[in-house]
Amino acid sequence: MECMTARELAAAVAATYHAWMQTVEAARSTLAEHDLTAATFQALWLIDPGAPPPSMKVMAERLYCNASNLTFITNQLIERGLIERTVDPHDRRSRVLTLTVRGRQVREQVTQAAMAQSPLAMLTSAQQQQLTALLTSAFGRT
Amino acid sequence: MECMTARELAAAVAATYHAWMQTVEAARSTLAEHDLTAATFQALWLIDPGAPPPSMKVMAERLYCNASNLTFITNQLIERGLIERTVDPHDRRSRVLTLTVRGRQVREQVTQAAMAQSPLAMLTSAQQQQLTALLTSAFGRT
DNA sequence: GCAGATCCTTCAACTCTCGAAGCATAAGAT
DNA sequence: ATCTTATGCTTCGAGAGTTGAAGGATCTGC
Numbered sequence: 001m002e003c004m005t006a007r008e009l010a011a012a013v014a015a016t017y018h019a020w021m022q023t024v025e026a027a028r029s030t031l032a033e034h035d036l037t038a039a040t041f042q043a044l045w046l047i048d049p050g051a052p053p054p055s056m057k058v059m060a061e062r063l064y065c066n067a068s069n070l071t072f073i074t075n076q077l078i079e080r081g082l083i084e085r086t087v088d089p090h091d092r093r094s095r096v097l098t099l100t101v102r103g104r105q106v107r108e109q110v111t112q113a114a115m116a117q118s119p120l121a122m123l124t125s126a127q128q129q130q131l132t133a134l135l136t137s138a139f140g141r142t
Numbered sequence: 143m144e145c146m147t148a149r150e151l152a153a154a155v156a157a158t159y160h161a162w163m164q165t166v167e168a169a170r171s172t173l174a175e176h177d178l179t180a181a182t183f184q185a186l187w188l189i190d191p192g193a194p195p196p197s198m199k200v201m202a203e204r205l206y207c208n209a210s211n212l213t214f215i216t217n218q219l220i221e222r223g224l225i226e227r228t229v230d231p232h233d234r235r236s237r238v239l240t241l242t243v244r245g246r247q248v249r250e251q252v253t254q255a256a257m258a259q260s261p262l263a264m265l266t267s268a269q270q271q272q273l274t275a276l277l278t279s280a281f282g283r284t
Numbered sequence: 285g286c287a288g289a290t291c292c293t294t295c296a297a298c299t300c301t302c303g304a305a306g307c308a309t310a311a312g313a314t
Numbered sequence: 315a316t317c318t319t320a321t322g323c324t325t326c327g328a329g330a331g332t333t334g335a336a337g338g339a340t341c342t343g344c
Contacts, residue, residue, distance in 0.1 A: 006254070008274070010257055011270070013262055015277035016262065017162055020158050020159055022206075038300095065301075067322070068324070068326090069300075073300085118151070122280045123154070127276055127279075131277070132157045139160060139261035197292095208334085211333070218330095288341105288344100289341080292337105292338090293337085293338080295334105296335095297332105299332070302330090304326090305324105306326100309320105313318075
């Protein structure tokens with residue numbers, strides 16, 4: 001019993017690992033074309049152009065990294081002209097990240113390509129929904 | 143239509159990303175206790191003690207990294223006394239990685255703990271199986 | 285045997301990540 | 315108001331991880 005449960009969990013974790021790694025792997029050439037690394041792309045990806053611009057703190061949580069690391073990645077994206085960092089008027093300690101026009105374009109292009117190349121694109125729409133439902137039922141975030 | 147499909151794929155990829163990252167995040171303190179980093183742990187994890195010892199090449203594929211990177215990680219695990227690198231008698235170019243006794247113990251302990259702390263452990267056994275089935279239907283590897 | 289392929293290692297450069305220290309601002313206590 | 319504490323971010327220095335190019339050893343097919 002215990003043993004069976006553990007085995008199924010192990011398989012699920014392994015499958016999740018491979019799915020994510022293959023998604024990253026498949027995106028590699030596309031990222032390189034746009035002068036993005038995995039780290040900078042993930043940050044770009046996690047800024048939703050249709051939502052209020054996230055603070056550094058929020059972005060660090062989304063990227064599962066610490067504040068100083070995010071400062072580093074943010075600087076890269078700013079140097080490439082893809083995002084801007086502005087002071088949040090509601091809390092002047094906080095910096096808010098907004099996509100530039102070019103940032104929006106690049107983000108759109110690269111995420112589209114990356115998604116299409118992911119192994120998860122092989123699933124039907126219904127399967128994708130099922131997958132999302134399963135995974136989100138396991139944790140808190142979006 | 144196109145748009146809906148894309149949105150569902152995006153949600154599935156995002157969910158997979160968060161599931162994996164939270165699994166890694168949750169394991170952090172356990173890894174630190176055993177003097178393992180994420181990289182060394184993943185290598186340890188991906189050596190199945192019940193299977194013939196994998197070559198460097200196979201391990202590099204499992205870890206989605208290149209050969210020289212794997213040499214680096216392998217050296218770390220050897221220094222810690224967790225694995226051994228021996229010449230494959232069938233092909234003397236090839237090196238094969240075997241767990242030491244202590245390596246087997248540490249691997250068992252740490253993977254158990256890491257699995258248990260993963261958000262995927264919240265799912266029922268049936269859900270875990272369903273998840274594994276969905277993901278493995280999307281790609282080639284185990 | 286020879287030519288080319290394969291497996292691994294070394295090396296140097298680079299990217300990424302972290303923790304400690306510090307600055308500026310905000311929020312709460314007195 | 316002022317003082318204290320907490321929060322958000324940055325800087326810095328160190329270390330971990332990753333890469334590609336070059337090279338050595340071994341295998342494979344001709």
